[in-house]
Amino acid sequence: MRKVTTLGQFIIEKQADFPYAKGELSRLLRDIGIAAKIVNREVNKAGLVDILGDNGTVNIQGEGQKKLDVYADEQFISALRSGGECCVVASEEHDDCILIHSEISKNAKYIVCIDPLDGSSNIDVNVSVGTIFSIYRRATTEGTVCLDEILQKGIYQVAAGYVIYGSSTMLVYTTGKGVNGFTLDPSIGEFCLSHPDMQMPRDGVIYSINEGNYIKFPQGVKDYIKYCQVEDKATQRPFTSRYVGSMVADIHRNLIKGGIFLYPTTSSHPQGKLRLMYECNPLAFIIEQAGGRATDGHRRILEIQPESLHQRTPIFIGSTDMVEKVEEFIRLSAASASGESD
Numbered sequence: 001m002r003k004v005t006t007l008g009q010f011i012i013e014k015q016a017d018f019p020y021a022k023g024e025l026s027r028l029l030r031d032i033g034i035a036a037k038i039v040n041r042e043v044n045k046a047g048l049v050d051i052l053g054d055n056g057t058v059n060i061q062g063e064g065q066k067k068l069d070v071y072a073d074e075q076f077i078s079a080l081r082s083g084g085e086c087c088v089v090a091s092e093e094h095d096d097c098i099l100i101h102s103e104i105s106k107n108a109k110y111i112v113c114i115d116p117l118d119g120s121s122n123i124d125v126n127v128s129v130g131t132i133f134s135i136y137r138r139a140t141t142e143g144t145v146c147l148d149e150i151l152q153k154g155i156y157q158v159a160a161g162y163v164i165y166g167s168s169t170m171l172v173y174t175t176g177k178g179v180n181g182f183t184l185d186p187s188i189g190e191f192c193l194s195h196p197d198m199q200m201p202r203d204g205v206i207y208s209i210n211e212g213n214y215i216k217f218p219q220g221v222k223d224y225i226k227y228c229q230v231e232d233k234a235t236q237r238p239f240t241s242r243y244v245g246s247m248v249a250d251i252h253r254n255l256i257k258g259g260i261f262l263y264p265t266t267s268s269h270p271q272g273k274l275r276l277m278y279e280c281n282p283l284a285f286i287i288e289q290a291g292g293r294a295t296d297g298h299r300r301i302l303e304i305q306p307e308s309l310h311q312r313t314p315i316f317i318g319s320t321d322m323v324e325k326v327e328e329f330i331r332l333s334a335a336s337a338s339g340e341s342d
C-alpha cells in the first residue's frame with residue numbers, strides 16, 4: 001500500500017529543516033493550497049458554471065481580464081487575508097499591491113506575489129492553466145509594508161511554487177531545499193506527495209517558444225532556433241518543438257522531461273512579455289532548485305533588481321546545457337554585430 005503524505009503533513013515534517021520556524025510559512029502554504037483547491041473545483045467544471053469568457057475589464061498590463069483571472073485572484077486574496085500570515089499581496093490583476101489590514105494579520109511578515117491564473121488564453125479552450133506564487137519575508141513587522149520591501153531580488157524568496165490545473169491538478173513548490181510535487185486526490189480532497197525531490201535533466205530535446213514571433217526575435221535567438229532544427233543525430237537534433245502557451249504547463253513538462261522555454265524580447269514586447277515578480281522569479285527559483293538554469297540571456301533572473309511590480313523580462317529557462325547554449329548564441333550574435341560596427 002503506497003504511503004500517502006499530504007501537503008499539510010509534508011510541510012510540517014519539513015518545518016524541522018528551519019530551526020527558527022514557528023509555523024507561519026507552513027500556514028501560509030496551507031492557505032495557498034486551500035485557495036488552489038477552490039479554483040480547481042471551478043476550473044474542473046468551467047463549461048458548466050459561468051466562469052468562462054471575458055470579464056469585460058482590463059488589467060494594468062492592458063490585457064483583457066478573463067472571468068477566471070478575476071475569480072482566481074479573489075480566491076487567493078481571500079484565503080491569504082483570512083489565513084493571517086500575509087501582510088501584502090502583489091497580484092498580476094491589480095495595479096497596486098494590496099495591503100492586508102486585519103486583526104489576525106497584524107504581525108504577519110510574509111509578502112506574496114501572485115499570478116492567480118496563468119495561461120489565460122487557454123482558459124476557454126480546456127488547455128492546462130496554472131497559478132504561480134512567490135513568497136518573501138519582511139525584515140520587520142513594524143509599520144506598514146512599503147514597496148521597497150516587496151521589490152526584492154528573486155534570490156531572497158523564502159518559497160515559491162505553482163499549481164497546474166491539467167489532466168490532474170498538481171502543486172509544486174520549493175522553500176530552497178529542493179522541489180516537491182503534490183497531486184490533488186479529489187476523493188480525499190488533499191494534495192498528496194507524488195513527485196518527491198524533482199530533478200531537472202541537465203539536457204533535453206524539447207524547445208518551447210512561440211515561433212509565430214520568429215521575425216521579431218533577436219538574431220541570437222533566431223540562430224538558436226535554427227540550431228534546434230538542424231538534422232544532427234549525434235546531438236539528437238532536430239529537437240522537438242512543444243508550446244502550450246501556458247508558461248506553467250510548458251515549464252512543468254520541461255522540468256520532468258528536460259527542455260528549454262524561451263520568451264525573448266520581441267518588437268511587440270521590447271522588455272520581454274513575462275513578469276519578473278510573479279512569473280519569472282518564482283519559476284526560476286524552482287528550476288534552479290531542481291538543478292536547471294534561468295537567465296535573461298545574460299544574467300540570472302534571480303539576480304535582477306526589480307524596479308516595479310509588473311516589470312517584464314526576457315527569459316530563457318530550463319535544462320542547464322540548453323540555456324547555456326542559447327546564451328552562447330546570444331553572445332556570438334552580439335559579438336558579430338559589434339564586430340560589424342567597428
Ligand SMILES: O=P(O)(O)OC[C@H]1O[C@](O)(COP(=O)(O)O)[C@@H](O)[C@@H]1O
Pocket residue numbers: 092115117118119120121210245246247248273
Ligand atoms: O501568447 P504568447 O505571446 O505566446 O504568450 C503566452 C504566454 O503568456 C502567458 O499566458 C502570460 O500569462 P498570463 O496568462 O498570466 O497573463 C503565459 O502563461 C504564456 O507563456
Ligand SMILES: [Mg+2]
Pocket residue numbers: 115117118119247279
Ligand atoms: Mg502568467
Ligand SMILES: [Mg+2]
Pocket residue numbers: 069092115116117118119120
Ligand atoms: Mg495571469
